[in-house]
Amino acid sequence: xxxxxxxxxxxxxxxxxxxxxxxxxxxxxxxxxxxxxxxxxxxxxxxxxxxxxxxxxxxxxxxxxxxxxxxxxxxxxxxxxxxxxxxxxxxxxxxxxxxxxxxxxxxxxxxx
Amino acid sequence: xxxxxxxxxxxxxxxxxxxxxxxxxxxxxxxxxxxxxxxxxxxxxxxxxxxxxxxxxxxxxxxxxxxxxxxxxxxxxxxxxxxxxxxxxxxxxxxxxxxxxxxxxxxxxxxxxxxxxxxxxxxxxxxxxxxxxxxxxxxxxxxxxxxxxxxxxxxxxxxxxxxxxxxxxxxxxxxxxxxxxxxxxxxxxxxxxxxxxxxxxxxxxxxxxxxxxxxxxxxxxxxxxxxxxxxxxxxxxxxxxxxxxxxxxxxxxxxxxxxxxxxxxxxxxxxxxxxxxxxxxxxxxxxxxxxxxxxxxxxxxxxxxxxxxxxxxxxxxxxxxxxxxxxxxxxxxxxxxxxxxxxxxxxxxxxxxxxxxxxxxxxxxxxxxxxxxxxxxxxxxxxxxxxxxxxxxxxxxxxxxxxxxxxxxxxxxxxxxxxxxxxxxxxxxxxxxxxxxxxxxxxxxxxxxxxxxxxxxxxxxxxxxxxxxxxxxxxxxxxxxxxxxxxxxxxxxxxxxxxxxxxxxxxxxxxxxxxxxxxxxxxxxxxxxxxxxxxxxxxxxxxxxxxxxxxxxxxxxxxxxxxxxxxxxxxxxxxxxxxxxxxxxxxxx
Amino acid sequence: xxxxxxxxxxxxxxxxxxxxxxxxxxxxxxxxxxxxxxxxxxxxxxxxxxxxxxxxxxxxxxxxxxxxxxxxxxxxxxxxxxxxxxxxxxxxxxxxxxxxxxxxxxxxxxxxxxxxxxxxxxxxxxxxxxxxxxxxxxxxxxxxxxxxxxxxxxxxxxxxxxxxxxxxxxxxxxxxxxxxxxxxxxxxxxxxxxxxxxxxxx
Numbered sequence: 001x002x003x004x005x006x007x008x009x010x011x012x013x014x015x016x017x018x019x020x021x022x023x024x025x026x027x028x029x030x031x032x033x034x035x036x037x038x039x040x041x042x043x044x045x046x047x048x049x050x051x052x053x054x055x056x057x058x059x060x061x062x063x064x065x066x067x068x069x070x071x072x073x074x075x076x077x078x079x080x081x082x083x084x085x086x087x088x089x090x091x092x093x094x095x096x097x098x099x100x101x102x103x104x105x106x107x108x109x110x111x112x
Numbered sequence: 113x114x115x116x117x118x119x120x121x122x123x124x125x126x127x128x129x130x131x132x133x134x135x136x137x138x139x140x141x142x143x144x145x146x147x148x149x150x151x152x153x154x155x156x157x158x159x160x161x162x163x164x165x166x167x168x169x170x171x172x173x174x175x176x177x178x179x180x181x182x183x184x185x186x187x188x189x190x191x192x193x194x195x196x197x198x199x200x201x202x203x204x205x206x207x208x209x210x211x212x213x214x215x216x217x218x219x220x221x222x223x224x225x226x227x228x229x230x231x232x233x234x235x236x237x238x239x240x241x242x243x244x245x246x247x248x249x250x251x252x253x254x255x256x257x258x259x260x261x262x263x264x265x266x267x268x269x270x271x272x273x274x275x276x277x278x279x280x281x282x283x284x285x286x287x288x289x290x291x292x293x294x295x296x297x298x299x300x301x302x303x304x305x306x307x308x309x310x311x312x313x314x315x316x317x318x319x320x321x322x323x324x325x326x327x328x329x330x331x332x333x334x335x336x337x338x339x340x341x342x343x344x345x346x347x348x349x350x351x352x353x354x355x356x357x358x359x360x361x362x363x364x365x366x367x368x369x370x371x372x373x374x375x376x377x378x379x380x381x382x383x384x385x386x387x388x389x390x391x392x393x394x395x396x397x398x399x400x401x402x403x404x405x406x407x408x409x410x411x412x413x414x415x416x417x418x419x420x421x422x423x424x425x426x427x428x429x430x431x432x433x434x435x436x437x438x439x440x441x442x443x444x445x446x447x448x449x450x451x452x453x454x455x456x457x458x459x460x461x462x463x464x465x466x467x468x469x470x471x472x473x474x475x476x477x478x479x480x481x482x483x484x485x486x487x488x489x490x491x492x493x494x495x496x497x498x499x500x501x502x503x504x505x506x507x508x509x510x511x512x513x514x515x516x517x518x519x520x521x522x523x524x525x526x527x528x529x530x531x532x533x534x535x536x537x538x539x540x541x542x543x544x545x546x547x548x549x550x551x552x553x554x555x556x557x558x559x560x561x562x563x564x565x566x567x568x569x570x571x572x573x574x575x576x577x578x579x580x581x582x583x584x585x586x587x588x589x590x591x592x593x594x595x596x597x598x599x600x601x602x603x604x605x606x607x608x609x610x611x612x613x614x615x616x617x618x619x620x621x622x623x624x625x626x627x628x629x630x631x632x633x634x635x636x637x638x639x640x641x642x643x644x645x646x647x648x649x650x651x652x653x654x655x656x657x658x659x660x661x662x663x664x665x666x667x668x669x670x671x672x673x674x675x676x677x678x679x680x681x682x683x684x685x686x687x688x689x690x691x692x693x694x695x696x697x698x699x700x701x
Numbered sequence: 702x703x704x705x706x707x708x709x710x711x712x713x714x715x716x717x718x719x720x721x722x723x724x725x726x727x728x729x730x731x732x733x734x735x736x737x738x739x740x741x742x743x744x745x746x747x748x749x750x751x752x753x754x755x756x757x758x759x760x761x762x763x764x765x766x767x768x769x770x771x772x773x774x775x776x777x778x779x780x781x782x783x784x785x786x787x788x789x790x791x792x793x794x795x796x797x798x799x800x801x802x803x804x805x806x807x808x809x810x811x812x813x814x815x816x817x818x819x820x821x822x823x824x825x826x827x828x829x830x831x832x833x834x835x836x837x838x839x840x841x842x843x844x845x846x847x848x849x850x851x852x853x854x855x856x857x858x859x860x861x862x863x864x865x866x867x868x869x870x871x872x873x874x875x876x877x878x879x880x881x882x883x884x885x886x887x888x889x890x891x892x893x894x895x896x897x898x899x900x901x902x903x
Contacts (some may be wrong), residue, residue, distance in 0.1 A: 006797070011793070016731070018763065019762055019765050020159075020296065020758075022762070023761065025755060025758055026755070028755075029751065029752070029754075029755040032751050033751060035743075036747055036751070036890075038741070039890075039891055040744060040895065040898070043608070043891065043895035043896075043898035043899060044438065044740075044895075044898045044899060045899065047901025049706065051716075052899070053724075053891075056891035056892075056895060057891065060887050060890075060891055063884070063887045064834070064884045064887055064888070065785040066888070067880055068881065068884070069763065071754050071755075071758045071880045072880045072881075074484060074877075076830070079704050080308060084704055084707055085703060085704075085706075085707075087336070088336075088706070088707040088710040088711065091423065091710075091711060091714070092710060092714045093805050094424060095340070095422055095714050095715070095718050096721065097723060097898075098424065098426075098427070098442075099372060099721075101436070101438070101439045101443075102427065102435045102439035103436070103722045103725060104436075105436040105438040106434075106435065106436035107439070108437070110434065123783050162853060297708055301704050301705060301708075304704060305704065335707055335708050336708070337711075339708040339711040339714075339715070340711050340712070340714065340715040343712050343715040343840075344714060346836075346840070347716075347719070347836065350832075350836060355805070355806075356804050356805055356828065356832060357808065357832060358719055358833065358836075360831060362825060363825030363828050363829045363832075364723070364726070364727060364730075364825050364826040365723075365824060366723075366726075369719055369722060371720065373715050373718070374716070467866055588856070675880055681842065699716055
């Protein structure tokens with residue numbers, strides 16, 4: 001609701017030039033499905049061993065980015081919106097990194 | 113009012129004539145309970161919040177009274193241990209979640225943000241009303257929890273005690289906090305969008321009053337932090353209700369994880385409480401020293417700095433909770449970092465006061481109190497952020513005194529400064545100048561007497577939250593309770609004279625303090641849509657041009673409260689140059 | 702709206718952070734428990750959700766172009782896909798209840814329990830995974846239901862012809878929300894269902 005309520009003011013948003021064609025959207029859709037197949041196959045085979053998790057998360061992130069850019073129209077949005085989206089990623093990063101700073105080093109006992 | 117004069121043909125006449133009694137404003141625009149309960153006017157919603165949080169402040173204050181009275185004697189003077197636990201928890205929960213967090217953002221943020229940036233209302237007026245209802249529903253749960261017996265976990269609700277052992281009403285209490293959190297998110301969202309989208313023409317980011325900057329930073333924290341505590345409390349509730357959950361050590365869960373998640377919100381939450389106070393102080397100090405703020409950009413950016421850095425240091429609450437040593441080192445370092453933007457602010461406020469024409473009205477007294485007490489509170493925070501000293505001081509009265517200096521000495525004084533500064537704007541009435549100064553003096557004195565002994569107590573090792581203590585601590589505890597009584601008296605005074613002012617107070621002019629902000633360009637109390645429809649404000653300069661004596665629309669200031677000419681412009685009969693001012697600084701593109 | 706999405710991201714972020722920590726601590730038990738999840742149903746559900754995202758985007762396209770019947774059709778399709786997701790989810794939960802794939806001390810049982818005990822795994826930690834499974838999918842399900850409600854409302858708005866092409870912001874807001882819920886599922890899928898896929902029991 002943040003920006004869109006006011007989007008009537010700048011009608012460039014509804015320019016037909018910015019409407020994705022169905023073929024683009026369907027291509028995007030197929031790519032996401034292909035990625036899904038990839039992640040499932042990787043996981044089932046277990047061939048990557050301990051790197052499976054990283055592969056899975058990497059694929060999920062790529063999917064999320066594609067959804068963000070194409071389905072959620074981040075490609076066409078103004079800077080504030082992009083910044084907001086990036087802020088959420090940044091704060092997630094804070095959350096994870098600082099959590100891990102505790103949990104990954106907790107077993108290291110300081111002696112002396 | 114004055115807005116009938118077209119800008120440009122403006123003449124620096126003294127303050128606009130008082131609005132005729134029948135002039136419509138937001139207060140007389142409809143009477144009756146529904147005109148309030150269904151209002152979408154941000155000013156009325158601000159008043160609704162003001163009334164509700166005052167109630168919680170009183171109840172929380174009573175709980176604090178019980179705690180302090182009980183500590184008069186080493187083995188508990190008036191209540192048993194269980195009641196004592198419930199009393200300090202009620203004090204903590206009510207004061208933090210239902211008073212401090214909504215205090216400035218919801219009351220003054222609601223009331224002032226649209227006025228200060230020259231808008232008719234917030235971006236989402238209905239969402240704003242909804243936020244008040246959500247707050248009230250949350251508060252109802254909180255009150256229910258207290259009425260049926262209270263909670264005894266402390267406001268931090270640590271498991272496994274809160275999930276397994278506590279025999280008190282954790283679930284409704286947690287639910288209340290959870291719900292009121294959404295109200296906080298809604299307000300934050302609303303204010304943020306309003307600041308982005310609804311600024312008056314000419315109100316660039318570099319011309320925003322610093323209160324707006326601090327509200328922006330506050331809203332950022334509300335948006336980013338509150339959801340994390342919401343999920344945490346959900347998990348806590350699931351664990352308590354279902355008997356199984358992720359903090360349960362019996363199945364390999366980690367109770368410290370709750371503390372991580374909890375403090376990820378609750379530490380930034382203290383900046384939700386303090387940042388708006390800092391914004392208020394920037395407004396009040398400039399007005400009563402008749403000077404531009406020293407280092408506008410530094411103050412604005414330090415607000416944002418605090419908002420961001422505030423998210424990086426939560427684990428300093430957990431140094432002795434079993435977190436990793438290396439992590440503790442990191443968090444200790446990061447905690448020191450937040451002292452930097454805070455110190456920048458204090459430095460700039462001092463710089464603002466330097467060589468200013470200072471007058472000591474009540475808002476100024478409260479703001480100066482804020483600066484002093486916040487500095488003490490902040491500096492003692494450094495003791496606690498240091499790993500070694502924290503092990504000695506952790507969970508002692510030193511901590512209690514520290515955060516009361518910041519929260520009460522800082523935020524409550526900031527709140528009172530705001531209340532006294534904008535009261536004439538909100539109600540259209542002036543309060544007693546003498547009594548308000550007396551109240552400020554009493555509150556600050558009582559405050560020192562209450563909490564300085566607690567530093568000593570804590571340093572000598574008296575743990576917080578204990579109902580009993582050794583004999584030798586009694587003298588400090590008695591001093592502290594005595595101080596608390598003075599403080600309580602000090603709080604009663606504003607209740608009295610502010611209420612009286614509603615009925616007998618002198619009518620306030622549009623700009624009684626001769627201040628520069630856009631909110632003062634509107635009559636007191638403001639009309640329903642804040643400004644004259646045909647003449648919405650156009651901003652031509654920065655927010656604190658006291659030195660050349662013009663407000664943000666480039667018009668001369670009226671006479672100040674201390675009598676006598678307050679600005680060169682109003683005496684010289686010179687109107688400020690129209691068009692962009694040289695002081696304008698573009699902070700954000 | 703994006704600011705609201707940020708709060709949603711952080712809301713789930715807390716859950717994901719907690720999950721990651723336990724996953725790191727107890728990888729064996731978590732992968733073991735995950736191998737009892739029904740990958741087939743989850744896969745179908747993922748495809749359903751991704752498809753619903755596509756139809757939602759097509760709905761916006763129709764709204765922008767003023768194609769009312771297209772908007773109507775795409776919204777209904779999205780709703781149908783989302784509803785099927787929930788129905789399959791329901792079957793999956795029913796299956797879990799039936800098989801004793803439950804976190805409670807008393808209700809935890811069946812094959813998952815006997816296998817865990819046979820492999821000498823800490824059943825507490827297996828149950829911990831199940832707590833995450835139910836809370837995460839449960840909260841996600843609540844979001845889906847809210848989303849479905851919003852879509853229904855849009856359908857009604859379209860029917861009443863209240864969505865002009867020059868102001869389709871309501872559609873856009875709901876679609877953003879719907880995509881976010883979809884994206885969250887894209888992360889839940891590997892973390893909950895695929896973590897133990899290579900241990901296949903089925």
